[in-house]
Every structure is written in structure tokens, then in C-alpha cells.
Amino acid sequence: MIHFSRQSLAQELVAALKGQTVFGDAHNGLFLAAPRRTGKSTFLQADLKPALEAAGAVVAYVDLWADPRRDPGALIADAIARALAPRLGVVSRAAKAAGLDSVTIAGALKIDVSKIGRMDGVTLPDALRALHEAARAPVALIVDEAQHALTSEAGEATMSALKSARDQLNRPGEVNLMLVMSGSDRDKLLRLVNTNGAPFYGSQISRMPSLGRDFIDHVSRLITAQRPDLAPVDAALLLQAFDSFGHRPQFFMEALGQALSPLSGLQGVRFEQAVLQAAKERQDADEAQMESEYLALRPLEQAVLWRLLAQGSRFRPYDGEALRFYRDQVTGRVTPQMVQRALESLRERNPALVWKSARGEYAVDDAAMHRWYEQRAREERWPPVDPQGPLAMYDDEATAPDDKNAA
Ligand SMILES: Nc1ncnc2c1ncn2[C@@H]1O[C@H](COP(=O)(O)OP(=O)(O)O)[C@@H](O)[C@H]1O
Numbered sequence: 001m002i003h004f005s006r007q008s009l010a011q012e013l014v015a016a017l018k019g020q021t022v023f024g025d026a027h028n029g030l031f032l033a034a035p036r037r038t039g040k041s042t043f044l045q046a047d048l049k050p051a052l053e054a055a056g057a058v059v060a061y062v063d064l065w066a067d068p069r070r071d072p073g074a075l076i077a078d079a080i081a082r083a084l085a086p087r088l089g090v091v092s093r094a095a096k097a098a099g100l101d102s103v104t105i106a107g108a109l110k111i112d113v114s115k116i117g118r119m120d121g122v123t124l125p126d127a128l129r130a131l132h133e134a135a136r137a138p139v140a141l142i143v144d145e146a147q148h149a150l151t152s153e154a155g156e157a158t159m160s161a162l163k164s165a166r167d168q169l170n171r172p173g174e175v176n177l178m179l180v181m182s183g184s185d186r187d188k189l190l191r192l193v194n195t196n197g198a199p200f201y202g203s204q205i206s207r208m209p210s211l212g213r214d215f216i217d218h219v220s221r222l223i224t225a226q227r228p229d230l231a232p233v234d235a236a237l238l239l240q241a242f243d244s245f246g247h248r249p250q251f252f253m254e255a256l257g258q259a260l261s262p263l264s265g266l267q268g269v270r271f272e273q274a275v276l277q278a279a280k281e282r283q284d285a286d287e288a289q290m291e292s293e294y295l296a297l298r299p300l301e302q303a304v305l306w307r308l309l310a311q312g313s314r315f316r317p318y319d320g321e322a323l324r325f326y327r328d329q330v331t332g333r334v335t336p337q338m339v340q341r342a343l344e345s346l347r348e349r350n351p352a353l354v355w356k357s358a359r360g361e362y363a364v365d366d367a368a369m370h371r372w373y374e375q376r377a378r379e380e381r382w383p384p385v386d387p388q389g390p391l392a393m394y395d396d397e398a399t400a401p402d403d404k405n406a407a
Pocket residue numbers: 002003004005006034035036037038039040041042043211248249250
């Protein structure tokens with residue numbers, strides 16, 4: 001496995017987080033969005049975290065997708081406790097040995113010894129302050145897949161607690177708490193910043209740049225070094241293949257590995273062409289996957305998902321227009337309760353197709369589905385039609401056969 005290090009991007013972000021750039025408000029929180037599997041977590045852990053540490057910060061990293069069933073507040077508290085532990089270990093062991101139930105850090109903050117490692121959302125600002133004072137350094141908290149916090153009330157409370165910690169710890173010209181939030185879906189991340197009651201109202205979401213030409217040049221140099229017989233490498237073609245792979249390094253590297261393998265069986269075809277071909281096949285496979293998932297849904301689920309894809313953030317599941325839309329797609333009765341059940345079952349699928357926030361806002365779970373929908377709609381190939389016709393299998397809600405889909 002190769003890792004392409006993105007140090008200059010990391011340096012830029014560190015400067016912005018420290019408030020050293022004249023414009024921008026990253027010191028109030030840096031929000032980064034980029035599609036799944038494009039290298040966010042890798043960048044945050046392998047590039048940004050060390051760069052922040054080199055700049056003197058103590059860093060806690062947490063991925064809210066690592067365990068989606070656990071309360072985001074608890075996951076974040078764990079990450080802080082992990083960063084705090086090596087600094088408090090000695091202090092708290094000494095306190096326990098002396099029979100004390102709390103320790104005082106930096107002469108100011110009292111912490112209940114028994115609670116270290118089991119902090120809840122309410123004590124997050126205290127925990128962050130403790131970490132800051134124990135380390136005598138600015139604290140950086142990196143929350144990966146932060147939008148996941150919005151799916152529960154506990155998670156929302158955690159986000160508000162982080163904001164209040166930021167306001168308590170930071171002063172003009174002095175940044176003691178740096179917050180980095182990343183997400184795979186800009187629209188969901190937006191909900192942290194774009195409504196009046198949102199925890200980070202007013203902040204901007206930046207698109208995290210995807211890997212690109214630099215990465216491909218790096219890979220090309222490695223190929224030339226290992227296989228001089230293949231020089232010169234057609235980097236432009238490789239870049240085109242990488243674009244077609246949706247800038248997802250893992251798929252690209254797999255295809256490259258196969259094309260370069262002595263067992264590839266390529267004859268008279270350059271490996272760059274083979275990688276490009278693999279990228280096209282991957283695109284087709286991704287679309288076929290979404291199509292078969294869609295076709296496997298019940299008619300009302302299809303109609304609800306269709307409406308959500310078409311409406312995006314304007315989606316209102318139960319308004320009159322939406323109900324009329326469902327009724328046009330599905331023969332038979334459609335009640336708001338039935339729509340609600342359809343939404344629930346779209347959320348409960350594995351992988352989930354629909355995402356719901358604690359405030360009852362909906363979104364498709366994977367933003368890639370929007371691109372798929374839009375492209376098909378443009379080409380007038382929407383909705384997908386099952387070549388075998390509708391399945392003669394209805395659920396007990398007696399969803400009648402769907403005439404439209406049969407046509
Ligand atoms: N800078 C990089 N260099 C090489 N491979 C990378 C790099 N960043 C990501 N990858 C590969 O891409 C895969 C997905 O990256 P990841 O960071 O998990 O993406 P995300 O968090 O955006 O979903 C990883 O398994 C890794 O192998």
C-alpha cells in the first residue's frame with residue numbers, strides 16, 4: 001500500500017485553524033466535505049493530525065461512523081479521554097492513592113477522578129478545558145463524519161456543547177480549541193451551520209480537495225522506478241481513469257495493481273488503457289448496483305425515494321403535493337402512515353438508503369445516488385424499469401401491482 005502524503009494542504013489548514021489567515025473563519029470551526037472513499041479519514045489522521053501536533057497542538061480524533069450505534073457524545077468524550085489519559089495518568093493515580101476524589105489541574109480546574117474516561121455531553125467543555133490546561137497547549141478536536149451527530153438528540157447536544165467549549169476557550173487572537181468536522185455529504189454537513197438554531201450557525205462548509213494530478217504524478221514516478229520498461233507513463237490517461245473512479249484511490253490502485261501484474265494477460269494493450277477500462281466498468285457496476293437496489297424496493301418505497309431524489313433539501317414527506325406524487329406512482333391508497341413506514345424501512349435497510357436527522361429532516365444516505373438520478377433524468381431514463389416486470393409479491397399492506405412500472 002502506498003500513502004501519498006498531502007502536507008501542503010495540511011499546512012494550509014493548520015494556519016487557517018490557528019487563525020493566521022487574514023480571511024476565513026476556520027478558527028471558529030473548519031467544515032470539510034468530500035464524497036465517500038476519497039481519502040478524508042486518511043488525510044485527517046495521516047496528514048492533518050501530525051501537522052497539528054507539529055504545530056504544538058494536542059489532537060483528539062474521532063470517527064462517528066466507527067460505531068454508528070453508539071452515542072456520538074460518548075464517542076467524542078472517549079477520544080478526549082484518550083488524549084487526556086497520558087497527561088492525567090500520573091496525577092489521577094496519585095490522587096486515587098492519596099484517597100482524593102478529585103484533582104486540580106493547572107491550579108484551576110477540578111476534575112472528579114472517578115469520572116475521567118466516562119464523560120458525558122454536559123462535561124465536554126470541562127473535559128476540553130482540562131485537556132488544554134493539562135497539556136498547556138491548544139487542543140484540536142477532529143470529528144470525522146460529524147453529520148452523524150445530527151441523527152440523535154444526544155448528538156445534537158454534543159455539537160452544541162462543542163460550540164460552547166469553543167466560545168469559552170477561544171478569545172480574539174488566541175485559539176485554544178480548534179474544531180475540524182468532516183463529512184461525506186455536504187448537504188448533511190450544512191445542517192450543522194445553515195439554520196438559525198444550528199450549532200455552528202454562520203460557518204462555511206469547504207469542499208476538501210480530492211486527490212488529483214500530484215497523486216497521479218507520484219504514482220507515475222513509482223511505476224517508472226519499478227518498471228523502467230514501461231516509461232514514459234501516460235499520466236494524463238491515468239488521471240482520466242482516476243477521475244472516472246470518482247477520485248477514489250483504493251479502486252484506482254486495485255485496477256493499477258491488476259494491470260501491472262505479470263498475470264494480467266494484457267497483450268498489446270498499454271496498462272493505462274486497461275486501468276481506464278476498469279474505471280468504466282466500475283462506473284457501470286456502481287450504477288447497476290443502485291438500479292438493482294432501487295428495483296428491489298416496494299412500489300411506495302420507490303416513489304418516496306424518487307421524490308426525495310427529485311426534491312433534495314426541499315423534500316417534505318407528507319405535504320399534499322408529495323402525497324399526490326406518491327399516488328400517481330402507486331395504485332391504491334397512500335396514507336401518511338404508509339409513507340412513514342416506507343421511510344422507516346428505507347432507513348433500516350443495510351446499507352441504509354435514507355438518512356434522518358433528529359429534527360425530522362430527510363436525505364438520501366449516499367450522495368452518489370443524486371448524481372445517478374440526475375444523470376438518468378437528463379437522459380430520460382428515469383425511473384429504472386425492471387426488465388422482468390414487477391414482482392408478483394406484495395406486502396401485507398396490499399400494495400397493488402404497479403401499472404406504470406409494468407408499462
Ligand atoms: N493519500 C492517499 N494515498 C494513497 N491511498 C489513499 C490516500 N487516501 C486514501 N487512500 C485510500 O483510499 C481509501 C479510502 O480512504 P478514506 O480515507 O477511508 O476515505 P474517506 O474517509 O473519504 O471515506 C483508503 O483505504 C486508502 O487505501
